[in-house]
Amino acid sequence: MTEVLSLLGDGMLLSLQPLNLMMIMIGVTVGLFIGAMPGLGSVNGVAILLPVTFLVPPGSAIIFLAAIYYGAMYGGAVSSVTLGIPGASTAVATTFDGRPLALKGRASLALVTAALASFIGGTVANILFTLFAPLLASVALSFGPPEVFALMLLAFATFVGLGGDDIPKTIFSICFGLTLGAVGFDQISGAPRLVLFEYNGFLQGIGFLVLAIGVYGIGEMLWTIDQTRGDITSTTPKMTVKGMATDAKEATKRGWKGTAIGSFLGFFVGILPAAGATPGSLMSYGVAKMVSRNPEEFGKGSVDGVAAPEAANNSASTGSMLPMLTLGIPGSPTTAILLGGMVIWGLVPGPRLFVDEQEFVWGLIGSFYISNAAALLINLAFIPVFIWMLRMPFTILAPMIFVLSIVGGYAATRDMFDIWLIVGFGIGAFFLRKFDYPLAPAVLAIVLGPIAEPTLRQSLLLSSGDPAIFFTRPVAGPITIIAIILILLPGLKLIRRKMGAHSKKPAQ
């Protein structure tokens, strides 16, 4: 352990060398803006800047990539809060409460919360990583298809409560998302499914970001236009150092719970190779709402609701480095690109990496700590700039949101077909919202459905069709049972309320 700490210290010192520190500063700043662009996430940032890394030594290169990665994670929250468009897939859950806060004129509170939660999430993940990396690798391995499915079931269970009290509408929304997630090729049989009207565009499946940008970009814009009836409105947020300090205090007071949940849950979901940061942040949001004392605040501007997903996406991003380094399996698209970079530098990711390349591994983790701190400072410094954007009247902002949604949607897949889908989803989302259908569960379902469905079918193949496999395995069993209890809970509450009302009647 002392050896590990000294290697880690070396890593941090290495990151503080002038060249590396400069790489971190540039990487974080570039990452912040790439992350803030809707549609572009850390994956694009890392891919675009990979060539730069060949100009510097491998150590500096990986530090640079990690800095971009961190910067983008912070940046994702920015457009989620200020424009209501998720800046990256990992920041979708941040729009749920970040946007309402901004509309109330509390954008600075939302951004400060996001920055602090991200920092704490990243730090917790780094510490867990440092202490338990080899142990956690074996946890990741113990998650086979039944365990992953049980976890997905748990995620859905936490979301049944997300749509407010209207459970039938929530279930409709989940089913709608699941159906969209099933479009495209079936992994198990290889056959195409739900290729509507024989459009080849559907063969590739419906991207999660396409739905999210449609619903939250276009849909939100239409909703605001409808609500304001074309009035010229603008929020007038002010930004001072003192204001920021007050915000930080309020963020700590009202967001610590969400931050704690996001930091730990996000990390745990992140280390599972099948999952990654997006499911991690969505699940943390669900759990934070479930355990909150004021669940009715969620979706209307809860500070916990911003803190949980933001802590989780940073924590999960660090977590997803673990399967990449120890198993050679990328946990997210970004780590897949990092993996490519490592191979060319002559490093073989896999179980031997922690033994053979100690210096590299701990140097990398040391740089995580530094990048995370740098990202916090740079992000806080830029918050006034982002707030300034919000002072534009909505009549100017609305077309900007529209353009950014379209450009962002196209940048993600470079396919015109997705643009039409985004517009279609946006209009659909507007009407669903008019009829009070919750949309967050649909977004969750399209992310988790494509993970849950193949693992369900793999599990049943493993057990030759016997569903007992979800209950008898030591890890899957308890998770499944908790999930089922959570799913039944709202129903039980409803029955109890009815029975309570019933028993009161005779007394009246």
Add this chain to the structure above:
Amino acid sequence: MNFSKRMLLGLVGASVLASAPLTALAEDWQPRKPIDFVIMAGAGGGADQIARFIQSVAEQKDLTTRPLVPNNKGGGSGAEALIHVSTANDPDHTILVTLNSFFTTPLRQENLGIDIQTFTPVAMMGVDPFVLWVHKDSGITTLDEYVAKVQEMGGEYVMGGTGAGQEDSIVIAFMSEAYGLDINYIPYDGGGAVAKDLAGQQIMATVNNPAEAKGFYEAGDFVPLLAFSDERMPAYPDVPTLKEMGHDFSYYNQRAVVGAPGMSDEAAAYYQDLFTTIYESEEWQGYLASESLSPLWMDAAEQRDYWALQVDNHKSLLAALGE
């Protein structure tokens, strides 16, 4: 209306004039925008590793004026990638890293309407052998023990792979036929996920490329039992081949790069040149050796013949499997 038309014509004329000296100067075709580098498989598997390695070599040596942008499209055993590439609106900037599903997927899903001979040959980077792996905790160290174990479990023996009709399933099917094995086969979305679940002992054995299993083999977790190559592999000299066992069967995964249908001859020549340079690089030759791939260099015409031969081979293999 007239005005705008004239203006448009004027603009076109001006741009032709402006670009004329440029095209005259540049003798060879060069990419004008990022190259869509499509991979027929999910992230983490053999094809993906190779694509990312190639991309890194190209970046490091600054071989292309525009970057290769990896694009994983593994859905439907590569059908997603084949459709994406064959309907590409810019065939000059779309290339595909293939595996054998390049041959099998169009055969198994005729309704896709893919004719692989319309694609443009670029380079055959090598062929990847297959090896049968078990986890060290199973205690199995030889093929005989493996066969005895599978037969004893009577249909309960679980193996993972990348899907029905995929490369590893063809190998497993042949092996099952030859030794009378009844295997419960679980499909995954890529070779990386398969190897991970063998490491976690969620499944009992796999047929993986050496590159996908190497890390776990070096850590001592995986035990190789049988190679499906023509000769023993230098990196695994103690692992017998199926041929030695008296079954005339070997199977390799092609690691080839092809261009989109309708690619111009100039662009094809550019990519053939580019990948020849990469193939001959020290890095790629080192990769072939360390990951146990066999070199199998071919020119464009030879590649087309090879495709036709492989389509025939896979037709009879799939027919024998009852696909």
